[in-house]
Amino acid sequence: MIGFLTGKLISSKPTQIILDVNGVGYLVNISISTFEKISDKDVVSLFIHTSVKEDSITLFGFFTQSEKEMFELLISISGIGPKVSLGILSGISVDDLKDAIANGNVSRLIAIPGIGRKTAERVVLELRNKVDAIKADGSIKITSAKDEAISALATLGYQRQLAEKVVRDLLSENANYSLEELIRKALAGLNK
Numbered sequence: 001m002i003g004f005l006t007g008k009l010i011s012s013k014p015t016q017i018i019l020d021v022n023g024v025g026y027l028v029n030i031s032i033s034t035f036e037k038i039s040d041k042d043v044v045s046l047f048i049h050t051s052v053k054e055d056s057i058t059l060f061g062f063f064t065q066s067e068k069e070m071f072e073l074l075i076s077i078s079g080i081g082p083k084v085s086l087g088i089l090s091g092i093s094v095d096d097l098k099d100a101i102a103n104g105n106v107s108r109l110i111a112i113p114g115i116g117r118k119t120a121e122r123v124v125l126e127l128r129n130k131v132d133a134i135k136a137d138g139s140i141k142i143t144s145a146k147d148e149a150i151s152a153l154a155t156l157g158y159q160r161q162l163a164e165k166v167v168r169d170l171l172s173e174n175a176n177y178s179l180e181e182l183i184r185k186a187l188a189g190l191n192k
Helices: 032-038 065-075 082-091 094-102 106-110 117-127 145-155 160-173 179-190
Strands: 004-013 016-021 024-030 043-053 056-062
Touching: 004 024, 004 032, 016 043, 024 032, 024 043, 024 082, 032 043, 032 082, 043 065, 056 065, 056 082, 065 082, 065 094, 065 117, 082 094, 094 106, 094 117, 106 117, 145 160, 145 179, 160 179
Parallel strands: 024 056
Antiparallel strands: 004 016, 004 043, 016 024, 043 056
């Protein structure tokens, strides 16, 4: 399953983007609030929810972990699918949604376009005791190229200490290597 993607923004609409991750274009469905946060960026990092069905694999991307967690809570409710969940998250911030659910404020949920009274009541009833688990600050932790290169090398089967040494040596030669250059040069050094 795909849990996180970082890549170059190729195409964007308010509800869908194409993200180029190392030459592979991923079609990712997003909320309008995520679109507003990424629309001025060239390189985007998103938390991903992967939906697998008989006939499709669909990716849903979120700027914050808390937005992804709220999406997953919403789709856990019978009768509320991914489109409705994205609609809810497009119409209200995660913190406001948490407050509305915790306080039983059905009228605030009905104000979201496409959400009727029955859906709003179901959301409040089923999520009232679950929304406190969502962290207030779900911002993305930015990792350095050094950390990502070491992680990539370890994933490829190299010992972590050896990967750390090779990457550290490369960065002492040139601190401005991109992630791709760092991994390529580290692999070349490890495979001598």
